[in-house]
Amino acid sequence: MTKRRKLIVANWKMNGRISTGVRLASDLADKMLNNRLGASDMVLCPPATLLWPIAEVLAGSHIHLGGQDCHTANHGAYTGSISAGMLVDVGCRYVIVGHSERRKEYGESNALIAQKVTAAQQAGLTAILCVGEDREIRMAGKAEEFVADQLRASLPEKFQPSSLVVAYEPVWAIGTGDTPDPQDIDKMHRALRKSLGAMGEVVQILYGGSVTPQVAGQILFLSEVDGALVGSASLNADGFWAIAEKAG
Numbered sequence: 001m002t003k004r005r006k007l008i009v010a011n012w013k014m015n016g017r018i019s020t021g022v023r024l025a026s027d028l029a030d031k032m033l034n035n036r037l038g039a040s041d042m043v044l045c046p047p048a049t050l051l052w053p054i055a056e057v058l059a060g061s062h063i064h065l066g067g068q069d070c071h072t073a074n075h076g077a078y079t080g081s082i083s084a085g086m087l088v089d090v091g092c093r094y095v096i097v098g099h100s101e102r103r104k105e106y107g108e109s110n111a112l113i114a115q116k117v118t119a120a121q122q123a124g125l126t127a128i129l130c131v132g133e134d135r136e137i138r139m140a141g142k143a144e145e146f147v148a149d150q151l152r153a154s155l156p157e158k159f160q161p162s163s164l165v166v167a168y169e170p171v172w173a174i175g176t177g178d179t180p181d182p183q184d185i186d187k188m189h190r191a192l193r194k195s196l197g198a199m200g201e202v203v204q205i206l207y208g209g210s211v212t213p214q215v216a217g218q219i220l221f222l223s224e225v226d227g228a229l230v231g232s233a234s235l236n237a238d239g240f241w242a243i244a245e246k247a248g
């Protein structure tokens with residue numbers, strides 16, 4: 001069995017200006033230079049306006065850069081959108097797709113997200129595909145079935161497992177301070193890995209939703225959890241670094 005590396009991803013969402021973003025990235029780059037994370041990788045996904053200055057800060061730091069979303073097309077008349085090729089151009093290795101905030105705010109469907117996975121992989125990016133149930137589905141005891149279906153429907157017919165990361169992010173845990181019981185996370189990750197079949201051995205499955213330095217240890221300790229997608233706690237260098245250290 002191949003050992004999957006741990007991956008710790010910062011999702012800054014729509015936060016930060018050049019001054020604060022560059023400071024945050026520099027602090028993390030310094031920490032990385034002095035400590036290095038043994039068996040894990042770190043990715044920062046700042047807003048698009050900060051990608052270029054942060055790419056310069058991260059050069060040679062072993063911290064990777066990622067986008068928060070991409071369009072399905074590579075270029076064209078799509079006002080306000082950014083393509084996967086543009087993300088590569090600015091130095092990204094990763095892109096988040098299908099985040100629940102985009103599914104909800106922009107009405108993104110599973111089918112559209114599957115096209116984004118293809119666009120990302122064709123451009124040479126690793127797609128971090130987000131899935132997760134809302135509270136109602138969790139309460140109804142249908143979370144595992146729902147999320148496995150959502151994952152299947154958000155994946156294109158053909159994809160490269162080596163450039164796919166799945167992030168299980170229960171919608172009710174995002175930004176709320178609530179996290180599922182570790183055994184529920186473990187169960188969900190097992191169900192997702194099973195639904196990926198043979199590819200499940202290769203694909204990293206992250207947990208996301210209110211990950212803080214306080215709860216990171218018990219979540220990242222789970223053998224089925226290959227890392228974390230971190231929102232608010234990633235806006236503080238010490239806090240985010242503390243989470244990354246828990247990944248070993």
Ligand code: PGA
Pocket residue numbers: 011169173174175176208209210211229230231232233
């Ligand atoms: P949170 O966000 O850590 O602030 O809950 C996670 C996410 O939305 O990816």
